[in-house]
Amino acid sequence: MTQPVVWITRTPDGARSTAKAIQALGGDAILAPVLKVVPLKPIIDPHSFDAVILTSRNGLAAFGAIVARRSITAWCVGEATAEAARAARYQTVISADGDVDALTKLIIETADQHTRLLYAAPREPAGDLAGDLAKAGFLVREAAVYETRPVMPVLHPADMARLTYVLVHSAKAGRAVAAMLKAHRDRFVLDQLTFVCISDSAWHGLEQALNEGEKNIDAARLIRRISPFPDEASMLKQID
Numbered sequence: 001m002t003q004p005v006v007w008i009t010r011t012p013d014g015a016r017s018t019a020k021a022i023q024a025l026g027g028d029a030i031l032a033p034v035l036k037v038v039p040l041k042p043i044i045d046p047h048s049f050d051a052v053i054l055t056s057r058n059g060l061a062a063f064g065a066i067v068a069r070r071s072i073t074a075w076c077v078g079e080a081t082a083e084a085a086r087a088a089r090y091q092t093v094i095s096a097d098g099d100v101d102a103l104t105k106l107i108i109e110t111a112d113q114h115t116r117l118l119y120a121a122p123r124e125p126a127g128d129l130a131g132d133l134a135k136a137g138f139l140v141r142e143a144a145v146y147e148t149r150p151v152m153p154v155l156h157p158a159d160m161a162r163l164t165y166v167l168v169h170s171a172k173a174g175r176a177v178a179a180m181l182k183a184h185r186d187r188f189v190l191d192q193l194t195f196v197c198i199s200d201s202a203w204h205g206l207e208q209a210l211n212e213g214e215k216n217i218d219a220a221r222l223i224r225r226i227s228p229f230p231d232e233a234s235m236l237k238q239i240d
Contacts, residue, residue: 032153033153034150035148042144049116051118054077054085057081061084063120073091073094077099082094098230113139124148177195182214195224196235196239
């Protein structure tokens with residue numbers, strides 16, 4: 001069996017754990033992030049809310065650097081974020097063990113509507129979590145605590161040629177991957193690449209960017225696998 005060679009495109013904070021998981025599966029991990037995390041510094045009154053909503057470990061880290069208070073409830077999108085929140089000693093940690101829609105649904109169904117909520121958000125959230133909660137009658141404020149910015153990944157030409165899998169964790173990452181593929185299309189063996197995307201949205205970001213502008217690449221010819229659940233464990237199961 002050919003050893004899978006996997007390009008890990010996610011931000012450096014999570015890329016190392018992904019690399020270890022791939023190596024445990026017998027694969028070769030190539031770390032070359034396409035995004036970097038930039039913390040923001042919004043003004044947040046630490047006593048203006050009773051619970052924080054976290055949709056990523058990046059959001060948790062950025063929020064924790066701004067607000068030292070831990071005697072609150074942390075509503076977390078998935079178990080990875082929840083584990084990080086427990087390690088940071090938040091008083092109560094609740095995980096939706098899913099995506100943003102699952103987290104929104106969990107809060108609506110189980111949270112006290114009198115609880116003051118703060119969504120520690122990215123600058124460009126994928127959906128309107130705060131808006132959906134407000135429509136359901138919750139007191140919620142959204143504060144952008146970080147943003148992700150595209151960076152040109154550092155990939156050796158020899159690694160480009162031997163890659164067999166690309167992990168895509170978001171639509172923005174997909175667009176950045178597309179830029180790299182178009183800039184060096186003569187070095188990648190597109191026919192041997194399988195794109196493992198955390199969601200349909202991540203694939204659509206990649207697909208749209210490949211099909212627009214100059215040096216188009218026909219995305220319909222590429223092999224893609226969409227993770228059935230929006231978490232890394234499910235993504236890694238898509239690797240043969």
